[in-house]
Amino acid sequence: MTTRTNALNDMHAVVTGGGSGIGAAIARALVDAGARVTLIGRDPAKLEAQRLALGPSHAVHCVTADITQPDAVENAFASARDALGPVDILVNNAGQAQAAPFGKTDLGLWQRMLDVNLTGTFLCTQAALPAMIERGFGRIVNVASTAGQIGYAYVAAYCAAKHGVIGLTRALALETATTGVTVNAVCPGYTETPLLQTSLDQVVAKTGRSTDDARAALQRTNPQRRFIEPDEVAHAVLWLVMPESGSMTGQSISISGGEVM
Template sequence: MPSPVPLAGRHALVTGAGRGIGAAIARRLAADGAVLTLLGRGAEALQTLAAELPASARPHAIACDVGDAQAIARAFHEAAEVHGGVQVLVNNAGQAEAAPFGRTSDELWQRMLTVNLSGSFYCARAALPAMQRAGWGRIVNIASTAGQRGYAYVAAYAAAKHGVIGLTRSLALEVAAQGITVNAVCPGYTETALLQASVDQVMHKTGRSAEDARAAFERSNPQGRIVQPDEVADAVAWLATPAAASINGQSISVSGGEVMN
């Protein structure tokens, strides 16, 4: 029988952990027995989440911008001092912003790449040496269906998320024989503050009601609904377990069938 706490004692670090998908992942990994480092830009949100988690998770919160390579190096050093080397890394921190291609500024382009792609690279680079020494590790990158198929008006975001999937595949091959797996989870439209911001943007630009704007996002999912953060967390949690040892280099769509590989 599988263990009810398959990650007992494993040190998991989740970026963008203060809300939405990141918070759901942190709760699920804690339930699976992991000890947790919570990374995010908002210290207050991280502390609020830490207070909700079971004492067994021994949550340690670090306010950090994943786009700052030096800050990431310091954060991983601090995390290792508290819980030992990171064994499960979940690169969840991300940001999305829409603009027509011709009005995509250099600053917007660079920001999408820095937060969504470079941040994943910096964190994986910081986590990998401890995993290699231990001969075991799990890296799960939260990408997006935008990284599997693309969407209009989010060229910078989609390019960054395609990059996350490319990074996932290349690193997975590099560490495949070292007891480490690297995979991507690609949510469709998910019930988060980011989705609400998109609904608000549609309402503002088109004059549609909130119900009509939300329905447009629901229709992208063949199941006719919005994905829930806990569903994404379930996929991440499975990939983090020993049972998923043969799953490597995959981009798993959590989208009700919007993307089929």
């Protein structure tokens, strides 16, 4: 796909978890296509660094918020609208992964995975969707995971949360099918991000493997024997939010080098 540099002119996109990793790559792709972008995250330093990296000539607004808290989400979206106008595009990217055998998955871990990965997506979508429907246009993309399409050992809570994100995506796509709003999910495999490094550190700490061995083990899940790059995910998101992608809705697109779903 050749992307017009002004394809998203006059559109306002909100990206959660926009301070690093996949979120930062998505923000860059949206800005390059002409969008105004609000970055939402918990770390103000990361958000500000990303705003500066995107360049002073672009309309980028940063909001520090915990997306698991309803009041914080409501205030964050109010701030976004006040700064850059109505929200046309929502990318629910914020997420967290934590591994543990099921027998050692306590209620706290279970709830954390549901809160940030699923409830956060729910709350942010509730904040953005009504106005999209009222205006007759909107694009919502949920960054799920291949863990939402298949199962992985030792991450039962994360898998359950990401399966929930895909279920939510499919349900909302049907509810909004005649409104001009599309709802899709992208499902990256292991991607070269700070979140991946956290997973590698957990593997090393729990198994005694070297970092190189841990990387090789995770790369073997990808038939291309590599990690996905954040820009590859961003490119897929950009395609889904284009005005010309109106027939794409309810999809969960695997970005995984051919991993069998």
